[in-house]
Amino acid sequence: MTAIDREIVLVDCRDEVGLIHRITGVLQARRLNIESNHEYVDPAAGHFFFRAEIAPAAGPVPADELRGALAAVLPAAARVRVTRDERRPIVVCATREPHCLGELLLLDAVGELPGRIVGVVANHADLRGLVERFGVPFHNVSHEGRSRDDHEAAFLAAIDEHAPEYVVLARYMRVLSGAAIARYPDRIVNIHHSFLPAFAGASPYHQAFARGVKLIGATAHFVTEELDAGPIIAQDVTPVDHTFTPERMAQAGRDVEKLVLARAVRLVLEERVFLHGKRTVVFQ
């Protein structure tokens, strides 16, 4: 999490024979040394994914030139990104529950988040004290006495002000409209407090209690228009037994939620996650 001046190269295209050979050829011609790389071919879809970290070169890496050179040797419609490995700005949205937000603030404060929380936007004021303790701007955009559209516009304006690369919903309890999602396409990460697709929707711990499950979980996913159905980035579970009330399940669940969300946020901030239809490719 210290000073990083690597470049990250991301490629995502139709699979063909020889792609790695071509990509590494372009890099080698520029004397760029690959520090680590991952690739994956989805054999059913015939699709190729590639991520490499390029060691700091003698001089600055010519990102645009490199992108062009890579595109020239790749199949048509290849997506190519060359991006600096740096601490990207994020805005975190919340409602009243502090555990997920607090975990992210703490990780940022102690240098364990590969990004920077540049603002927090909430529809209640409860979390102001926690957030300002960390010197982070807090916006309370209350939904009370406002239409849904009106509230969302103000909420988005508060987010936009900080020009984040990603938006993280850390137990933000309102559903975003399609228009809001389209403003940060594939860039909004949510934590759902169940092992999706089990217990989508409201009150997952009460649902889990009623069903008598022996594990409860949490799911971090990209937000799409279909509720709780976006591509999953990370999931984990923790054991429960018959002695757990819904309240104790929620308490145990909070520990899992914050860990799963932190893991997912770290992965997207390091540009390790590709969208692939309704699924994700995650290069750990």
Added chain:
Amino acid sequence: MTAIDREIVLVDCRDEVGLIHRITGVLQARRLNIESNHEYVDPAAGHFFFRAEIAPAAGPVPADELRGALAAVLPAAARVRVTRDERRPIVVCATREPHCLGELLLLDAVGELPGRIVGVVANHADLRGLVERFGVPFHNVSHEGRSRDDHEAAFLAAIDEHAPEYVVLARYMRVLSGAAIARYPDRIVNIHHSFLPAFAGASPYHQAFARGVKLIGATAHFVTEELDAGPIIAQDVTPVDHTFTPERMAQAGRDVEKLVLARAVRLVLEERVFLHGKRTVVFQ
């Protein structure tokens, strides 16, 4: 798993103040020493559950007299069981997949199952070799060319022949009728190859693949009339990632399935599982 001659006392009744004091009074009056015990009160339902292992006494434990004495100090409608801690007979049902059945046969063969597999009934003949290797009777009751009812009657007859205390469905791929379930009430254990309630029904690994989950699981549960909705005994999960095809998910899942089923079967054979509405109380 060696010689055991303990008694197990099981109590399940409306909660009242002083139940443990009364139960332990009855045991103490008979100089019966509790080796270990568990109790649980469901505060919402006001219900009490108790399980104790009674050390081998000087003489034989008078099970009927003990049961009567316990019932006399407990609330009306208390369920009281006094049962020997012995290796109970089970019948295992299967179709074609060997992994769950094989695990149970092997555990029995090496003395790690607190029960005895007295017979295997299957609707295909594929597993005969595996089963007979272990010296266990194998019945192939094919469903081909038979009505559903007719097949089930023959299938149940093959099970009945062995007078099992529990019936274990080890990837038996047919749905039992309500009448069949009623023949072994609360005594049929099934393994479902997903983390229920996610992916109930057919082809859970294909469902899991399509949804892009990052963990796959297995669920052992009692069989009830509602498909894949019976009270859960045990669950576990294993991580997967984008490189897993449905086939590799199924392969990884088989390892979880056999472990979860073995865990559940051990628990019921040791009489550690109480039914509690749609849930279970499991004293580990």
Added chain:
Amino acid sequence: MTAIDREIVLVDCRDEVGLIHRITGVLQARRLNIESNHEYVDPAAGHFFFRAEIAPAAGPVPADELRGALAAVLPAAARVRVTRDERRPIVVCATREPHCLGELLLLDAVGELPGRIVGVVANHADLRGLVERFGVPFHNVSHEGRSRDDHEAAFLAAIDEHAPEYVVLARYMRVLSGAAIARYPDRIVNIHHSFLPAFAGASPYHQAFARGVKLIGATAHFVTEELDAGPIIAQDVTPVDHTFTPERMAQAGRDVEKLVLARAVRLVLEERVFLHGKRTVVFQ
């Protein structure tokens, strides 16, 4: 974690027939309702452990009278404690690493710690900002230019000032003397950054890297005079592979350390941990 006014009854004595019957008799005679209880008999040692949570009674629970009445029916030398279930004061000690301390501060701030951090004492000043952010007194007792004894005396004085019930070493990197340990007997909890007894002593992640382990862990334990050998309260592990440098192991390890320490601190604050020779009995 909300308002609690239960009493906790703790008993620890030589095993005899009928102990639970006697204890529950004493409670019942006072119309005290057990909300939950645990007991354990170590069969080899012939020792009995008991913990019960007593529901809030109509009037105040007469703790001294109750303790006396319990002692009167128990074997000689029984240890009996009756203590209010309340948020006990703790002091946290640290050096420079913020992750374990930060986790405890955050849990306290958001109401997820069943105790209160009343002070932090550190031998470096680095963590002052983090601690004061949470409104907690911070004492920097530097060891530089001081004898070992002199430093420890000042350090202990800073702890004593807050009259804690437990002292938590949250990556405090100095070894306490026997005299210091005796000041808080069985009341000092430490986190060691390995799966003890593997990799006791210095630089466990470098040791783990050199040995090529596939899991790294953390251990929370009571502090005794023998370094890293005190009774273990909680342990956990996380997978690593060949791609992990010692630095990345340390990073992954920090997440486990903070979780394991938080779990252990919650357990001791709820008086769920009994010392039993070199081991612990933990009633979850």
Added chain:
Amino acid sequence: MTAIDREIVLVDCRDEVGLIHRITGVLQARRLNIESNHEYVDPAAGHFFFRAEIAPAAGPVPADELRGALAAVLPAAARVRVTRDERRPIVVCATREPHCLGELLLLDAVGELPGRIVGVVANHADLRGLVERFGVPFHNVSHEGRSRDDHEAAFLAAIDEHAPEYVVLARYMRVLSGAAIARYPDRIVNIHHSFLPAFAGASPYHQAFARGVKLIGATAHFVTEELDAGPIIAQDVTPVDHTFTPERMAQAGRDVEKLVLARAVRLVLEERVFLHGKRTVVFQ
């Protein structure tokens, strides 16, 4: 686990810029399609590891020619292997405990082992029945009344007879001499019943009990002359608590041992494990 006719290419050499480009160039020139590949560079050691699975080509893959062509473009002293992805023969050694051996036999019998158990050699006769049930040759080479050297010579002769590619010690309770290890260099896999390096040597569960650990584990590793110190292939743990006697720890441990050993054996049989000094590189 079905019919496989892929080739596996393994490379292990000093790191240099452009290695992947060179390797993929050689493959592409022969129209060989990489189905999946892994590479890893140890930055500290400056060493490169590569494994690829080559799709079945139109005609047979010219293994020798390919190896030569690869070696020609790689640094001096590169290790290059081209090997068919097939079910390699193994011999399993045991003493009296059936659980690890049984698991491997069962996996082989049901088609879940990417190898074939061609023989079992044991220094006791207890396991004969289990082994012969699976139609596998069983050799009892008793050590009684024999010198250590004499016994080992006979034991090795029984192994050699089956010309295995790997030898698996499935709770074989005798220490192999350096000479025996040298006969199957880097080809002997052992399961140790603890989380190494904790509790090396004899009676690990008694050691674990005495230390009061909260997790017990198992470690599969290559056998080297230093006891229980060979490079680790796989490890896992399972929780225990104060109620576990050493015997119950051993019982819980057996389930972990068999899983960890099976995982390690599958990995080596698929040629996914590189030795790297005292550690391993494992391409999952």
